[in-house]
Amino acid sequence: MKTKEIREKFLNFFKNKDHLVLPSYSLIPQDDPTLLLIGAGMAPLKPYFTGEKKPPHPRVTTCQKCVRTPDIERVGKTARHATFFEMLGNFSFGDYFKEEAIQWAWELVTEVYHLPEKKLYVSVYQEDDEAYDIWHKIMGLPESKIFRLGKEDNFWEIGQGPCGPCSEIYYDLGFEFGCGRPDCQVGCDCDRFVEIWNLVFTQFNCDSGGSYLPLSQKNIDTGAGLERMAMALQNVPTFYEIDIIKPILDYFVRLTGVRYGENSREDISLRILTEHLRSLTFMVVDGIQPSNEGRGYVLRRMIRRAVRHGRLLGLEDLFLFEAVPMICEVMGDVYQELKEREDYIVKVVQLEEERFRETLEQGLTMLSTYLIDLQRDGEKELPGDVAFKLYDTFGFPLDLTREILEEKGLGVDEKGFKVQLELQRERARSAREKMDAGEAKANLEPFKDQRVEFIGFDTLETKSRIAAIYNGDVIVDKAEEGQEVTLILDKTPFYAESGGQVGDQGTITTESALVEIQDTKLGTYDLFLHRARVIRGEIYTGEKVKALVDSNKRGLICRNHTVTHLLHRALKEVLGEHVNQAGSLVAPQRLRFDFTHFASLSQDEVKKIEEIVNKHIWKNLKVDTQETTLQAARESGAMALFEGKYEDKVRMVSIDNYSLELCGGTHVKHTGDIGLFKILSESGIGTGLRRIEALSGPGAYHYLSEKEEILTRGSVALKTKEENFLPRLETLIQSYNEMVKENQNLRSKLASQKVDELLDKAVQVKGVPVLAAQVNVTEMEQLRSMADQLKDKMGSGVVVLGSVKGEKVLLVAAVTADLVKKGLHAGKIVGEAAKQTGGGGGGRPDMAQAGGKEKDKLPSALKQAAVMVEKLMV
Template sequence: MKNMGLNEIREAFLNFFESKEHLRLKSFSLVPENDNSLLLINAGMAPMKAYFTGIKVPPKRRVTTCQKCIRTGDIENVGKTSRHATFFEMLGNFSFGDYFKNEVIPWAWEFITEVLEIPKDKLYVTIYLDDDEAYEIWTNKTDIDPSRIFRLGKEDNFWEIGQGPCGPSSEIHFDKGAGKVETVEEFVEAADEDKIVEFWNLVFTQYNKDENGNYNRLEHPNIDTGMGLERIATIMQEVDNIFEVDTMKSILDEVCRIACVKYVENDNNNTSIRIITDHIRSMTFMISDGILPSNEGRGYVLRRLLRRAARHGRLLGIKDVFLYKLCDKVIENFCGAYPELKEKEDYIKKVIKLEEERFAETIDSGIEILKSYIGEIKQKGKKILDGDKVFKLYDTYGFPYELTQEILQDEGMDIDEDGFNTEMQKQRERARSARKDTNYMGAEDSAVNKISSDIETKFDGYDKYELCGKVKVLIENDKFVNSIEKEGIILTDVTPFYAEMGGQVGDKGLIYNDNFKGEIFDCKKNVSGKVMHFVKVISGTVSLEDKVVLKVNEENRKNICKNHTATHMLQEVLREVLGEHVHQSGSYVDAHRLRFDFTHFSSLTEEEISKIEKSINKEIMKSYEVKTDEMTIEEAKKTGAMALFNNKYKEKVRVVSVGDFSKELCGGTHVNNSGEIGLFKIVSESGVAAGIRRIEAVTGMAVIEYMEAKDKVLKDMSNVLKCSTKDIVERLESQIVELKEKEKELTALKGKLAGSAKDDILKNVKEVKGIKVAVGVLKDVDANALRDLADEIKSKIEEGTVVLGSNNGGKVQFVAMATKNVISKGIHCGKIIKEVAKIAGGGGGGRPDMAQAGGKLPEKLQEAINKSFDIIDELVK
């Protein structure tokens, strides 16, 4: 058996299947495309579901990949066991209706025994109970000892998820120390004890399970195999667990170095070391695929992993932020297979460092909140913290459950675990309901996604606005029809209409013939890339096979082109002004505006915005020729063209160049010359997520319209202020000074009114059970003045309670204060104010010695204040 490194095994596998005429595809992004059923890619076949269902045509019928995967279902076990991980790589070879069992079984045996050179007496195979075909192939087309083949039931060797494609499987296992097993019972027992481990699963998708539970044979069966790269690496390197595999060990050693600890068997630090080692891989790959920390979806998964790793760093005694430093080891070990890690190295490290610094602040504020909860528990004489409070700390403030438990245990307290689990379950249900319902293969089961693969629409609209075509498909109310009279979807054999893609909206225009006229109000592609024209019928009826004229709205298209080319120029300028860390995170281009999301870690200053605008306008005026060249993706990279290189591109790509200024991969439509853009103006800059900024801008005539609107506002202001536009700022500043002076006078007058009210309130102090009670209703006194007045009255009465209310411009305010010496007698201002405010349609609360509240019913103010006496009477012991 060869001793092979993880990267060596990956390459050997992919090379082997390339020799079997498979197309090697790069790993798909961890972010699923057109698949609402998944948060993150969690299996090798997951990104290729559409190929298996026939919704999309695969680039080749034989494919091999090594797919990045994230699974967090067992996150609590990561670090505690030797085999659980959140990030892993899945090796796979796939057949989309090409070869089947006769080919894949001998190939699998050839790879493991001849390429990997695993001893045959260390291998076992399992097949589905009734799969005689697989048994015959294993025994006749390989030299495996038949006694090493075991038949297992549906639970172990049959793959299905509800209705749809399914089939038996055959798993290949490695003997880690069980010795020769003779019976199925012995095999299962050894597998349960991890003495025999499965490392490659060959799935034979040969049936379609219908709604009645019948298994119907597929005309074109598929092959889907999966071999965990880390798991096979443990076998090849003869180590006990995935954390001892060469690439993982390299990261683990760096964790130990930073923490100044040793990785020793049965050591208490092991769990923390393993958690950090695993999680840093997940973080690095997730961020490289465009995921950023947030409070929902996949961003929440990333944030959870990062904070969990940071928390375990603290347990190891690491006081400073450190996770971003570990990225170097991840990138060093994996950049050969995933070059995007190296390309985005600075950006990945910045995101991790920023989030870890925020978490360090969160930890401190979380501890303060937890201390206040502990104080409340002690006051009530309890020893259990409510589960909803623990969940709030965890979910809202990102405070780890384990840390809450640890701090409580130091105080001789514990967590209401059932209550916490209830809240966690509610959150899972919210997350589940937020995910759209789809079938298990992830695509909406609608007519647009059932269009025959034989239907193709040729797009010929880069330099054409009008073409004649033939109607090939008509859809109305999600059904295929022969004609449309009102509204529906039309597919033709050729079109000049650009379908929404790459951030650019679809074209608008007309479709017509002598008997029919319709408005195309949108143009999109379905999951398999079919061009769909969304049409409202203006007159007549359109039928299948009709010849039609398709005419794009030329002015609308040209405005889109201006905004799209300007977006390319904007990205180039942003990198010049802000730095090379700027990468496109998203974009939107229509006829009216452009929107560009990009990676950056602070808001742009006025100076930066001005510099960006001036630079773009300067380049626009140079009237660059905008040209498009077709080339391979590798040729495009060599030219320095910018692209979202984790995206999947066809063999030939379009490279759009704006002179020598900008060069990008792009399938969209553009101007012929940068001078056609005219002008460029940023209308807003904002943050949309941590580390993501958004610029919205306009071009051409829209800039003039924008400036005219601004000019009108200035003219209207000058008319109101009765000054010229150049004097507006000066006039406003002088009026602000005047207003501040008037406010001071008003405050002084209110103070005098409150002062005279103070004397009246003190004259009318009453006693309730030996406690002085001062109440009063005031007018036009704000919350601050009301609180100051209550404080003054409290100091005068020496032993008692003050309850005041005010109607300040229709807004009701309450305040209650008590001297320290009456609190022991039962006085609690929070309880008083809560009941008082309730009468006036409000609510509030506070401490025993001071509380505030608001109300909505000024007409109930006097009644509410008068109720104070009854409330105090009930409270006093």
């Protein structure tokens, strides 16, 4: 059975059991700081398990792409460890529980997939008698087929959030794949018994303190590894040999010329290349960029680990990026974004591969030197500061250094490395976390069932009721004049900050009170939080109020938001389809748009993008919004942030036939309402990331008006017409440059004449001609030139020149070669002279310069030259 069929049969089976089929979420977790990457099918669904959000259906099934890295160092060494995998899962949110989950899992495995029961075993949590009895008494499995395991194996949790006991289904590959021990059984760490499905009975919520609190509803969360299921159904001993992975392994076998299965060390490298290529491809397509922090560092580790193992197999040139199309071809029928973004993925991997190649050889050379020293001194551990230098300077992730050392039977001081890493983070760390008063989950818990009706797409004014007032973190009954509070309304026209669009401002009024709404945020449980200041009067919980959005600011925001959609499309037209939104800010005064691209934009590209956007503004295209299903939106070709998380019902914004995007923000009705668009700047903000800052509507007009005023004032100053401003300015600049050049020539001639006059001022000190004089030049370069000329004309001697520039003292000393051999040193001479003027300096024995702050002391400083020559000629 092919992998595609296994995936389809699973989803269709549960669809027929009244489950809603949802597409895979991004690998980037949304609104979940406890996770770095999505590592399980249930991870994106946590808000449904906790009751924080209402699920689109009480039963859901997915095939979720996942990345886990705790076992990254075992990848390639075993038959079952992987960083990237697809997790088939069925989920119940307070609907069915253990009995149905177990019955359906067994039905699918034995009656749909037709796996032989004699090869199947199950495990349960050691304290879960209920699950044991279901398997034994209801499903009829003999006790010899059921194993009780401890918390490490059969209790599922992933950070904070929903968790509970679990029951696993295992497939027996056969005695020949085991460890050979007579007591080998389910739970053994060898490759014989492969876990193919994990049924999690989510009953608890793990809080930040590590306590397990019963959930208000019992849930089901299951995960069946697609690749492991394929191993069983395709009767292969490792997942490297299933139909969607073996072509990749074969590709690297052909590329390296290495025969698979003949050398254990080479096999490990081939498997690492195969496995990591899948992971890094899916991470990049979801918008992750290589970096030294967070999930970007995970990606960087994989790319660099793969590059190093390619090198071990003889691949000295760049090779990894060229393998990306293989993944896109194999997996593109299921994950269409792979084919759509293939060029982008290739470029990201190529750039990172090139970066690492630049420092790889240097890093390996440095590490080899340290290895020789360690082995010579009988040491067994690389110092932590050295490991950190390899990481910080040469881009070696710690696990890569550790792996290289392990191959030599050595270790690394990881504690020392972490100390150095933390010191660096402390130096670079900025306060990135902020917590809004009254927004903590515990504070909003009393209102988790409060449903706020948002009507701000259709109207900017409504009558509403105050559902809650927060003074800081405390719920209060009223707020008085001068107080700053957070309000929850039962109905609101205020848009809450989301998707880059800032929150609305405006007012709330009663017959006796006026409240200024300063900002609107979206809190936990989808509650709209209105940051407010009571201007006059008092307001009370339960009181009816009139809510009014500031229509001027909303209009400016709408213009800026719609124009970001036009900009997104224009960027793709000019730069290529690899361009995708990576972030934005839509405020009344300005807009910011971050996007994926690999080089700075030329002036011509910026101009072309700006022209395309304005052209579509002036066409006055209609802007339509409609609600539809996520699947329908994708089928229609709507653009979406691939790291975004969408509900099944989505809002689609279309601008005629030009732009189609999923977006929950507010927009103008026609593009002509925008008026004008102007790009202010384009810059880089990270690897493969660019940023455009721009203005639209009144903001763009006022900006251009200010520029026109500057042009007008400049033309008046130059006594010319505006259309002649640039030619006139260029003529003046040319004239100025010619005058500067002529002035420099005259100064040089004067300096040459001065040189001849100065030669007569030389005095003899112990038989050495010493010339120390103050000259009238203002630049150090002129001073050095004069000193050189004097030294050449003297043939043998010491020259010390000083001058005054503003309030500063400039000093230069020069010594001929014959006197340098006798011990004279220009740096020491000029340094001692500079001390007399409250300064310092130094340099080479033959030429040195210095500076000072006390210009009145220059004559005494110059006298010091003769004193120093006398001392040095002893």
